[in-house]
Amino acid sequence: MLQQTQVARVVPKWEAWIRRWPTPAALASEPPSESVRAWDRLGYPRRALWLHRAAVEIVERHGGEVPDDLDALLALHGIGPYTARAIAAFAFGRRHPVVDTNTRRVIARAVLGQAQPGPPSTARDLAEMSALLPATDAAARVFNAAAMELGATVCTARSPDCDACPIAASCAWRLAGYPAYDGPRKAVQARFEGSDRQVRGLVMRELRAAHRPVARDELTGLWADAAQLDRAIDGLVADGLAVADPQGGLGLPSA
Numbered sequence: 603m604l605q606q607t608q609v610a611r612v613v614p615k616w617e618a619w620i621r622r623w624p625t626p627a628a629l630a631s632e633p634p635s636e637s638v639r640a641w642d643r644l645g646y647p648r649r650a651l652w653l654h655r656a657a658v659e660i661v662e663r664h665g666g667e668v669p670d671d672l673d674a675l676l677a678l679h680g681i682g683p684y685t686a687r688a689i690a691a692f693a694f695g696r697r698h699p700v701v702d703t704n705t706r707r708v709i710a711r712a713v714l715g716q717a718q719p720g721p722p723s724t725a726r727d728l729a730e731m732s733a734l735l736p737a738t739d740a741a742a743r744v745f746n747a748a749a750m751e752l753g754a755t756v757c758t759a760r761s762p763d764c765d766a767c768p769i770a771a772s773c774a775w776r777l778a779g780y781p782a783y784d785g786p787r788k789a790v791q792a793r794f795e796g797s798d799r800q801v802r803g804l805v806m807r808e809l810r811a812a813h814r815p816v817a818r819d820e821l822t823g824l825w826a827d828a829a830q831l832d833r834a835i836d837g838l839v840a841d842g843l844a845v846a847d848p849q850g851g852l853g854l855p856s857a
């Protein structure tokens with residue numbers, strides 16, 4: 603839920619989710635439409651489908667218990683390198699590098715002497731973090747969390763508080779005189795307003811609220827550009843977030 607979504611938006615949804623589905627088996631026992639509906643407007647609703655599918659796989663493959671093995675975690679639907687390593691490291695105390703945006707920034711500055719990290723690279727980012735991890739599981743878990751926290755609260759993107767930084771004396775960027783970043787830039791994210799993502803969100807809002815198939819013509823008033831609306835609907839169907847019935851209606855997935 604937290605991926606690319608602010609904590610303040612996530613907390614109430616997460617609390618409601620855990621109350622309703624405290625275990626993978628509880629989530630797996632309900633249709634995926636309920637997962638999508640509970641996800642509400644958190645964004646990237648495919649993650650709700652992936653989470654439901656992962657819950658089903660956990661029940662079928664692991665007896666309803668979340669596995670602690672990295673390869674088993676990576677084999678679950680929708681679980682990528684970051685999420686799998688975060689679960690293994692923080693939930694089970696395994697020694698794995700966990701790299702997020704904050705960690706990448708700390709490494710770029712403190713170790714590489716750069717004002718900011720370059721474009722993400724899973725292989726490179728994991729290798730750089732692995733080289734820094736302490737040898738023991740317990741110390742590595744603390745180091746992973748500390749690097750994230752340092753980047754989130756002190757070594758921030760726009761206003762780093764170097765005077766309060768516990769590793770300021772050894773920071774390569776500070777020792778170099780805070781040189782400006784001149785490396786490759788990551789791609790600029792497309793605007794949300796007027797995008798297909800916005801139209802998809804409007805359609806999903808209607809489907810979540812309906813609790814029944816919605817006729818295609820009932821959606822025509824959602825967006826003035828009919829071609830873009832059709833493209834958004836077709837994309838939702840292709841992604842499995844919406845299902846067309848024989849009468850031409852559109853609803854959330856039920857299986």
